[in-house]
Amino acid sequence: MPKQNSIAITGAGIAGLSLAIRLRQTGHSVQIFEARPREASGEGAFLTLAPNGINALRALGLAERVSSLGIPTTGIEILNAAGRRLALLDEREAQRQAGAASITLRRADLLEALRQTASAQGVDIRYDHALIDIERKADGVTLRFGNGESAHAHWLAGCDGVWSRTRRLALPASPEPLYTGLTGTGGFLDCPHVPSSGGVLRLMFGESAFFGYIKAQEGPVFWFDSFTLDEETAIGRPDPAALAARTRAQHAGDAAPVRDIAAAVTSVPRAYPVFDMGHLPRWFDDRVVLLGDAAHAVSPHAGQGASMAIEDAVVLAACLTAYGAPSRAFRAYETLRRDRVEHIVRISRRRGAKKQAKGPVALFLRDLLLPLLLPFDAKTTQAVQRYRADLDPLVLPAA
Template sequence: MAVATTQALPVAIIGAGVAGLALAVMLRRQGVGVSLFEARPREALNEGAFLTLAPNGVNALRALGLAGRISALGIRTLGFEIMNAAGRRLVQLDERQSMQEAGAESVTLKRSDLLGALLDEALALGADIRFGHALAGIQDRPDSVHLAFANGSTADAAWLAGCDGVWSRVRRLCFPASPDPVYTGLTGVGGVVDLPFVEPTDGLMHMVFGDQAFFGYIKSDDGPVFWFDSFPLDEAAAMAKPDPAQLAATVRRLHAGDPPAVRRIVETFTHIPRGYPVFDMRHLPQWHSGRVVLLGDAAHAVSPHAGQGASMAIEDAVVLAACLDATPLPAQAFAAFQTLRQDRVEHIVKVSRRIGSQKQTKGRVALFLRDLILPFFIRLGSRTTRAVTRYRADLAPLEKPSI
């Protein structure tokens, strides 16, 4: 029996999230064989609420040929407005000029719509995608990677990409000394709901620093309300499976004293299926070892406060594919990939962590100072945000971004 050479083996991807599916599309466009393994059933891709793709994320989708198709699935998100619990506007930023300079507009869309579009494209390009395959073991060999799954099946691959999220099984197996994800102290909930009585927000994400929680929503002219809520919760309670009716009651209670627009929305909630404890990753010194590399949240979990998690995952896929195209030896390509990406993503992790800390401010004096200085810091920080969102992974993936 002939022994298969490394060149004849496909690339293995673990995880059918944003990073994994985007990488599958990029590699198939380069003619590389791809086998993607996801532990959950296919229906799990319908889970989750929504996300916002920043201009850099939309531009990265251009490399996948999907920017227009995916942008059409969501709501143009052109800026934001922040109010305090008394209903006083603290700051409003219109980002249209910055987005025009970046060459793309932000878009808010259902997570399931993004994953569905990526999955459809990967399948159309011939990727082999298998659900119900929970990774059990990895053998990193000199010329291949051998994978074992909990269902008893095995597979061999030329190399392996761990795209399996913040609790990455690949990271725990191949990088046992790596730090664990860190709970930020905040838990999020969110959803998409038809509420005709809510006025359109004209492309602005409306956000409110409530007395006890941070609420945000956006609505197009005749579309549903995309809403999210973020509130402090101890880790044990955050990790426990909540009762949907009780979770909805908690959200209503947290916002009972907040502005009328928020109360009218949350008072419609009778069941919230689940909460999402917010974790991020401290510095991970090494993203690759032998024929294994980490992407997306597996390498650098970004909490949602900066709105960059999905965009960073798509950028990762574009940049790694470019590195492999330029340097076909996996170890060299992986090293180049980490060099190009690490400073940028770790900067965004820190920014997101800082934003999240503002949502946990308590005490009358602290709240007064926050409301006083927040507009200044947001406008100052918008300069950094513009530098982040102007990066074009689709045009210059092998150039190291300044941020």
């Protein structure tokens, strides 16, 4: 018979590890089951944690540690393919008002900090455990895995990403993820000739693709690329050398230093097709609740995916403390989170659409209108970033 406070989590990513840490801090027994092997669970290049994400980490006791691992990101510069500045957003004052700086860091470094903390708190993390079935019982749930093992818990948190097996088993009527038409690549390059970006994330609407980079004074270039690609090719794991060649070719005509950074790319381990979720009617049933991309996959164009996952964890843990019974806590959690994350999904879709503009007229209008519209977009972003999950997660955020 599972204990009343025993919780199983599927997925050892940002959402799952954050939830495990917070639940251990509030007295729960937690096991995490990850489908992938340990060495594959840290895939991904880098991400930016916005002030709301850093503040959510305060509830886990990790804000300062994680902030020390990355590059303080104080602004965003947007350029066209010729290198002409379309906009420069200095975010330092907005970050001061939000109570935290944005940090750009390797995804693997964030995951390792979360893993180390979870393990130190006694969280049992098991890899190579692909979920194949959920059996509900009067006293909890039984999970069955592809390796023949099983586990029992009072309830289950599905934190297993956009292609969540937990969601498909627990809520089979849920919609499938939608391919946005864009695929991303990225990585790290030693480019001593490229100057520091001074804490600014530089984004270029290139001739054929969207490119972004940030570089600290002595560190490598953190770069990413976003381009249109048909879904079949995108999900087919393109060849690393072919991906690198594509990156070099599609930025060869762009202004320096983007073309120079792209020219130095010799291998890209994998591509990341960008999916998001349509409206999910429910995020929970009596024994299962979804968090992070499993509930509300956010495409990366708003820079909020990781921050939303950490917020989810903090808010759900607070709801469990406040309401006790899982079903009541799950309902309160969904009420508190749904409008906010769906708002951010919409923002991200709009930004992604701008990256797909083609033809001289569309490009002319984008370059003309973007500087006029960006201040309004920035205010929306700043409102999102001001939310403090660490202070009172049971209060509905303004955005």
